[in-house]
Amino acid sequence: MQQKRPQWDIFCAVVDNFGDIGICWRLSKQLAAEHGIVVRLWVDDLVSFQRLCPEIDPALAVQYHDGVDIWHWHSVIDWPTITVASVVIEALACTIPEAYQQQMAACTSKPLWLNLEYLSAESWVDGCHGMASPHPQLPLTKYFFFPGFTANTGGLLREQPLLAQLADFAADQTKQQQFWQQLGLPNAQDFGQRISLFAYSHTHLASLLHCWQHAEQTTLCVIPIGTLAEQVQALLPELTVKQSQRFGALTIKILPFLPQPDYDLLLSACDVNFVRGEDSIIRAQWAAKPFVWQIYRQTEDAHLLKLQAFLQRYTADWPPSLAQVVVDFHLAWNSEQPLAKSWQQFSHEFTLLAEKNLLWRNKLESHGDLASNLVRFVEKKIIM
Template sequence: MKVNSIDIFCEIIDNFGDIGVVYRVSKELKKIFQNVRIRIVLNRLDEFKAINKRVKDVDYQEIDGLIYVTEKYLEENIDSFGTADIFIEAFGCNVFEEYIKKAKESSKLWINLEYLSGEKWIEDFHLQESLIDSKTLKKIFYMPGFSEKSGGVIIDSGFLERKEYGAENREKVLEKYFPNCDFNNKLVGTIFSYERNFENLLEVLKDYDKETFLILMGEKTHKSFSEILQKKLTENFGKIVKYGKITMMYADFLSQEEYEEVISVVDFNFTRGEDSFVRGILLGKPFMWHIYLQEEKAHMDKIRAFTERFKESVEDISDEDKKVLDYYLNLLEEYNDRDTNSFEKGKEDFKEFFENFDRIDFICKKYSKFLLEKCNLVKKLYKYIQEY
């Protein structure tokens, strides 16, 4: 299929996840479709301005060859702007009616990009058609996932470059973002989460046989640690707090690219949502995932589905490693088992996570290799479009 234009619609609700994914996909598509006009349509700009410091508060702007336009502005100018050959509806964001009406007459492919899921049933729905009233426009479901038969996960070249650079330049990157901090002989990790209680983690690390340095990222993470640390006997140096053998730093907000540089050089990453979680697993380092909370604990079904796919993908490991993996995946479930985002103490125990850190690191590297080789979403999407 010859493509001249692509539109990507994204509705930002209350977090950075959706725009983070769309921003990443659009940048990678531009590298593949270099001469294709790509527009990203957003309902608002606040979160995008936070993750990309070049974004301005205007209705229409171009950054690195990509056009960003507000939904309101596109709607007001739809007659002159027109539609695209392909348009992507990210996460059921409901493209406005006038656009759909025109697209049924002039567009070729409507891609319904769903949320990432490990559930097995998505493999049967991936690339299936949804019938619409049009002779020229076809609508398909694109189901991102953790298996070869699914749509895969977003693996963009920019991230891979930062991953490779970080592997060879740990000290340089840490000095760039956290000058004058002492990381020598310390286990270094990042924490990025929704509101939660981290007391269990701190109690394990304060007496751990190795000193640790935790880089605390995001307002909700800062709030979570402040809630606990005000009750502990700590040494407070402004942005840096010490508790036992732990040094913690309240980091400033980073852009998407800056965040990726940092997580590529540390030893482990606690991630949240979807975008940072996928970066965490692709790095092949020990990780924890704080999944987005859903009503009636529906998020726990998603966690269990992911752990099942994880197990399937690293079956060729020793019996001892399998025991460690069982513990690790159970810890991941306990870490997320909640009805609300609160500061209530959980039941997760991180002792074995750090005692078996090297084994978990080995397992995560195997899993990352599988995803990198078999589950590249943009490559899969590009292949589908080319063969359409």
């Protein structure tokens, strides 16, 4: 008799446009494709989802793509008619609807409830990963599952073929040329450096653009359409979304928002990657190119403590002088400081940073991938 495939529900509330749904969509596809799990992804914002996956129809309450059942969270009128999955994931600080929690509590065999937390490099994460938290009213227990940068966490999202695909792309000039051609940049490989700039706004962005405009080498900067692109257009009114524009040694192209697989290739094709939030920083680390992380802003500069915790882990075995250069530019980029001086120091270290990033990627790879670690955690809990 054929064994029934496990069924998981993943709940995702889109808070920061793309980071939350980016993580949940990648995870859902990987669980279905690599682990044979029937995944039902609950999403509250299908419009943002469509930016990452153009096949999504925001008007549909239920649809199926890439092996995943996708349900619009707010289209459900009668939650008691929804069958509870055997594993329920509350992703990235969202709250499962109260009616669904009641359904979980009413099950004879209670589902395994996991709280998939935000990514953090803070030291306390290792001790909290996998901890149980009984519900204060309902007969349910929730387990905390932390992505992270150590073997004592759940690791980072990474599809099994990803690194081989990136290596193949990096070694094939023809594939890279075809990729740039598709983006309307057939001469991209002629530039001295290529920079992807995905970020929030920055008070001193003009000083960074000035550095690139007056540098000795030519720079191609590609910017996804959005708030930062609008800021750049305000600084450089000649720039349009239709074609690239040259400003001294700097050429800028505003790109349409890319589907996730294409964004992964963009990170691999560029020499430097500015990334923001959670999903893109993970992909930048797998690309192993020099990167700059703009962490999600929080009140009272709490995000800077999280950034410093990451930088401390990331640069732990580096020469102090190199680590300081990376820390200085990250802090300037994340705390609205002038950028010119710290950028000059940072940009001089790209060759060494690329070498260090390969070693860092190897270390992260040794911790396994988030989806596989999740499956193992679930299997152990169910057996117990």
